[in-house]
Amino acid sequence: MKVYLNGKLYDKEDAKVSVFDHGLLYGDGVFEGIRVYSGLIFKLREHVDRLFASARVIMLTIPLTSQQVVDAVRMTLRANGLKDAYIRLVVTRGVGDLGLDPRKCKQPTTFIITDRIVLYPEVLYRQGLSIVTVPTRRNIPEALSPQVKSLNYLNNIMAKIEAINNGSEEALMLNQAGYVAECTGDNIFMVRDGALLTPPNHLGALCGITAACVVELARKRRIPVSEAVMTRYDLFNADEVFLTGTAAEVIPVVKIDGRTIGDGKPGRVTKVLMADFRKRTTLDGVRV
Ligand code: PMP
Numbered sequence: 492m493k494v495y496l497n498g499k500l501y502d503k504e505d506a507k508v509s510v511f512d513h514g515l516l517y518g519d520g521v522f523e524g525i526r527v528y529s530g531l532i533f534k535l536r537e538h539v540d541r542l543f544a545s546a547r548v549i550m551l552t553i554p555l556t557s558q559q560v561v562d563a564v565r566m567t568l569r570a571n572g573l574k575d576a577y578i579r580l581v582v583t584r585g586v587g588d589l590g591l592d593p594r595k596c597k598q599p600t601t602f603i604i605t606d607r608i609v610l611y612p613e614v615l616y617r618q619g620l621s622i623v624t625v626p627t628r629r630n631i632p633e634a635l636s637p638q639v640k641s642l643n644y645l646n647n648i649m650a651k652i653e654a655i656n657n658g659s660e661e662a663l664m665l666n667q668a669g670y671v672a673e674c675t676g677d678n679i680f681m682v683r684d685g686a687l688l689t690p691p692n693h694l695g696a697l698c699g700i701t702a703a704c705v706v707e708l709a710r711k712r713r714i715p716v717s718e719a720v721m722t723r724y725d726l727f728n729a730d731e732v733f734l735t736g737t738a739a740e741v742i743p744v745v746k747i748d749g750r751t752i753g754d755g756k757p758g759r760v761t762k763v764l765m766a767d768f769r770k771r772t773t774l775d776g777v778r779v
């Protein structure tokens with residue numbers, strides 16, 4: 492496997508970053524996870540734009556233009572002969588000293604890993620996930636905007652650990668005020684009376700690229716879509732719930748905190764959108 496690192500391709504074993512890299516020392520950096528379906532890189536522009544937006548906020552200058560990032564991603568995929576893949580695109584602050592000061596980091600580190608990923612077993616897409624609300628609240632936007640897809644994922648990892656400790660694969664994260672924000676790596680939707688509802692991003696969710704695609708697909712089917720401030724009460728009383736994310740795609744949720752959602756099976760709207768999404772991933776994208 493070849494890994495892109497600062498402009499060159501290296502064998503996996505030789506793709507190494509320094510222990511003084513602030514990405515490692517402080518989680519100081521940004522990243523994207525991107526999918527490739529049948530030789531088409533899904534929503535590559537959107538992901539690259541979000542990477543640059545995250546970098547701008549943390550005042551990290553990506554040492555490539557967005558076109559150069561696109562070219563580097565394609566080059567890495569081609570070197571590995573991959574037509575279906577998961578791409579991890581990372582830019583860190585680079586090598587510095589042991590202090591926080593980012594000015595000491597003269598050259599950002601850029602790397603691209605292309606691999607395969609299976610987040611959840613196929614059976615969970617047919618039967619649905621059981622998730623739990625965790626005590627760890629989503630980071631407050633005033634401390635670090637959840638829109639910044641940074642290398643600092645401990646907030647989400649804490650939540651994931653708490654879910655696993657409670658026998659569940661995924662965590663429902665509330666914000667400081669107790670409203671539903673998102674899951675550890677996915678956005679959340681509910682269906683009620685045939686309409687699709689999702690929390691507004693300002694409540695503490697990443698503006699998901701998969702979520703935006705699902706909203707577009709729902710609108711095409713004339714399913715009403717709106718943002719809604721929601722609590723666990725609303726989710727418990729939803730007809731259907733599902734999650735969206737680059738890695739998870741669209742996955743049904745059939746149980747939350749022991750409460751059965753709807754009839755306990757993936758719902759009709761969820762199944763329609765799952766199928767539409769799968770179809771959509773093969774329709775367009777940047778060719779490898
Ligand atoms: N929320 C969080 C915290 C995430 O890490 C992700 C995955 N990157 C998402 C939501 C889903 O976003 P997307 O659909 O753009 O992958």
